[in-house]
Amino acid sequence: MTRTLRLDGVDRSFGDRQVLRNVSFEVSAGRMTGFVGANGAGKTTTMRIILGVLAPDAGEVSWGGTTLTRQDRRRFGYMPEERGLYPKMTTREQVTYLGRLHGLDAAAARRSTDVLLDRVGLGERGDDLLETLSLGNQQRAQIAAALVHDPEVLVLDEPFSGLDPLAVDTVVAVLRERAAAGAPVLFSSHQLDVVERLCDDLVIIGDGVIRAAGSRQQLRDSYTVPRFELVVEHDAGWVRDHPGVTVVELDGARVIFDLPAGTDEQPVLQAALARGPVRAFRPVSPSLTEIFREVTQ
Amino acid sequence: MNVTQATRLVAEREIRVKLRDRTFLFGTLFFLLIAAAGTILPPLFSGGPSTVAVTESLAAPLRAAGLEVRVVPDDRAAEQAVRDDDVDAAVVAGPAVLAMDDAPDDVVRALSSQPTVRLLDPDAVDPVVAFLVPFVFAFVFFLTSQTFGVQIAQSVIEEKQTRIVEILVAAVPVRALLAGKVLAGAILAFAQIALIAVVAVIGLQMGDSGGLLTLLAPAIGWFVPFFLVGFVLLAAMWAAAGALANRQEDIAAVSTPVQLAVMLPFFAVIFLNDNATAMRVLSYLPFSSPTAMPLRLFTGDAAAWEPVVSLVILLLAAGAFLLAGARVYEGSLLRTNGRTSLRTAWRERETIG
Numbered sequence: 001m002t003r004t005l006r007l008d009g010v011d012r013s014f015g016d017r018q019v020l021r022n023v024s025f026e027v028s029a030g031r032m033t034g035f036v037g038a039n040g041a042g043k044t045t046t047m048r049i050i051l052g053v054l055a056p057d058a059g060e061v062s063w064g065g066t067t068l069t070r071q072d073r074r075r076f077g078y079m080p081e082e083r084g085l086y087p088k089m090t091t092r093e094q095v096t097y098l099g100r101l102h103g104l105d106a107a108a109a110r111r112s113t114d115v116l117l118d119r120v121g122l123g124e125r126g127d128d129l130l131e132t133l134s135l136g137n138q139q140r141a142q143i144a145a146a147l148v149h150d151p152e153v154l155v156l157d158e159p160f161s162g163l164d165p166l167a168v169d170t171v172v173a174v175l176r177e178r179a180a181a182g183a184p185v186l187f188s189s190h191q192l193d194v195v196e197r198l199c200d201d202l203v204i205i206g207d208g209v210i211r212a213a214g215s216r217q218q219l220r221d222s223y224t225v226p227r228f229e230l231v232v233e234h235d236a237g238w239v240r241d242h243p244g245v246t247v248v249e250l251d252g253a254r255v256i257f258d259l260p261a262g263t264d265e266q267p268v269l270q271a272a273l274a275r276g277p278v279r280a281f282r283p284v285s286p287s288l289t290e291i292f293r294e295v296t297q
Numbered sequence: 298m299n300v301t302q303a304t305r306l307v308a309e310r311e312i313r314v315k316l317r318d319r320t321f322l323f324g325t326l327f328f329l330l331i332a333a334a335g336t337i338l339p340p341l342f343s344g345g346p347s348t349v350a351v352t353e354s355l356a357a358p359l360r361a362a363g364l365e366v367r368v369v370p371d372d373r374a375a376e377q378a379v380r381d382d383d384v385d386a387a388v389v390a391g392p393a394v395l396a397m398d399d400a401p402d403d404v405v406r407a408l409s410s411q412p413t414v415r416l417l418d419p420d421a422v423d424p425v426v427a428f429l430v431p432f433v434f435a436f437v438f439f440l441t442s443q444t445f446g447v448q449i450a451q452s453v454i455e456e457k458q459t460r461i462v463e464i465l466v467a468a469v470p471v472r473a474l475l476a477g478k479v480l481a482g483a484i485l486a487f488a489q490i491a492l493i494a495v496v497a498v499i500g501l502q503m504g505d506s507g508g509l510l511t512l513l514a515p516a517i518g519w520f521v522p523f524f525l526v527g528f529v530l531l532a533a534m535w536a537a538a539g540a541l542a543n544r545q546e547d548i549a550a551v552s553t554p555v556q557l558a559v560m561l562p563f564f565a566v567i568f569l570n571d572n573a574t575a576m577r578v579l580s581y582l583p584f585s586s587p588t589a590m591p592l593r594l595f596t597g598d599a600a601a602w603e604p605v606v607s608l609v610i611l612l613l614a615a616g617a618f619l620l621a622g623a624r625v626y627e628g629s630l631l632r633t634n635g636r637t638s639l640r641t642a643w644r645e646r647e648t649i650g
Binding site for chain 1: 469
C-alpha cells in the first residue's frame, strides 16, 4: 500500500503573525522525511496541523488522496516537541492507556505495550512510576507511547533531542522498521548531521515558507555549484589563477574550489598533473548544513 | 471509537488513579469515621436512665418509668448514696428529689402528672435537628464539590503541565477529555457520599435514632439528583479553571470565581435557613438549589412541584455551563505559555480539527 501524506497550501496565523504561508509538501510512504528549519520557522505548527491539534486557516492535509479525518489521525503516531506523560502512572499502564485511546482493545493494547517496551529497552522498568525513570528512559517511554497503536503514519517533532547515543540508535532502528513496513515517517530536527544520516527526503522550511523539498540527492544536485577538492605534492596556490576557478579554501597543498555550473573540471586536473603528482582529486558533496544555509538565506 | 467510548476510557483512568491516591483513601476513611462517630456516639454519651436511690415504699412509679432503682432502708441512706456518687439521684419523703448539681429530668417526669399534649403541626422538626440538618446538607455539598472540583482542576493542569495533553488531543476529541473528567469526578464524589450515607444510616439505627431517618428520607431522596446535577455544573467550572492555569501554583488564582460560586451559596444556606423568603429564592438559584431545595422539603415548606421546577432550572444551568466550560477548555488547553485569560480562551479558541 503506497499512501502519501500531503499538505496543500496550508496557511496559519497566530494573531497578527503569519506563521505558515502556503505550505505544501509530501511525505511518501516508506520514506524517512527530514523536516528542517531554524527555531520558529514553523516546524511544530506544521506538525500540529497535520495531527489536527491546530486547525489551518487555509489549505488542507490529505492522506491517500482524501482529506484527513479524526479517524485517520487516530492511526497516526505523534511525538510532540514538548514531551510528557503522566508522572504518577507506570510506563506500562500509560502506554496501554494511550493505545486504547487510539482505538486498540484492552488485550491488543497490553500485548503491543509489552512488545514495544522490550523493543525500546524498558521491559524491566515497565512497572515503575514514570517519574522514577531517568530522563533518557522517559524519552524511550515517549517513543513507545507514539508507536503503541502500530501507526500508519509517524510524525515526530525532534525525536532525537535529549537522547543519549544508544537511545538514538534504538529510535533510529525502530523508525527505519516502520518506514520499511511502508509508513511515511516525518521527523523534524535541528541537528542537521542526524537528519543527513537518516533521511531519504528532505523538507526545508524558513520563516513559514517551504524553501526546498525533495530527495536528499536531488537537493544536493540542484542547490550547489560543482565543488572539488584537489591535493597536490607542493603548494596549490596556482589554482587561483586557473580560468573559471573560485577558491573556497586553500591550505598549502590542499585546495577546495568551485567551478561555474556546466564547466568541465578535467582541465584543472590536467593542469595539476602537468605541475607534478596529484594525491587526490574528487568532487565534494555539499553538506546539508551548506544547502540549508543557502536555501534559507 | 466515538466520543462515548473515549469518555469512558478517560473516566476509567481518572478513577483508577484516584483509587490509588493515599490522600483520597485516607480522606474517605476519615469521613467514614466521623459519620460513624457522629451517629453512634451521642446516644451512648447521653448515659441512659438515671440511677435512683429510694425506699421501697416510693419505688413503684420509678420502676414503672424504666429507671434503675436501688432500694435503700431509709431517706438518710438515700441522701448518702447521692453524696457518695453511688447514684444520680434519690427520692425521699415528700416526695422530694435529691441530686448533686443537675436536676434529673427523667426522675422528675416519673413523679409528675403530665397534661396531654396535642401537636397542631405534627411535622414540625425538633429545633436541634432543624439546626443540624441544613448544616449537614450544605456541608456535604460544599465539601464534596470543593474536594473533587479541585481534583478535576488539578488533573487538567497535570495534563497541561506535563504536555501529555497534546498527545491526548491528537487522539480523542477535547469534549471527551472534559466529559471523562467530569464523569469520573461525579462517580467518585457520589460513591464517597453514598458510602458515608450508608455508614451514617447504620449508625443512626445502632444509636437508636431511627426516627430521624424517616423524617430525612424524602429530603435525601431529592438531595441525590440535586447533588449530582449541581456537581456537574461546578465540575465544568473547575475543569475550565484548570485549563486556564499553566502550573499547579496558578490554581488558586484561576479558581477564585469557582470558589465563590461554591462558598457564597454555602454561607447563604447556613445563615438564612430560617428566613422563608430567602430560602425560597435560594432553592431556585442553580448554585444554591442543591442544598436549599432538599432543605425546604425537609422542613415541609415546599410544594410537591417545586423541586421538579428547580431541578429543571439546575439541569439547564448545568448544560449551559458544560457548553461554556467546554469552550473555555478547548480555547486554553493548548496554550502552554503562561496563564490564559478567560477572554482569550473564550474568543480566540483554537479551532481544533
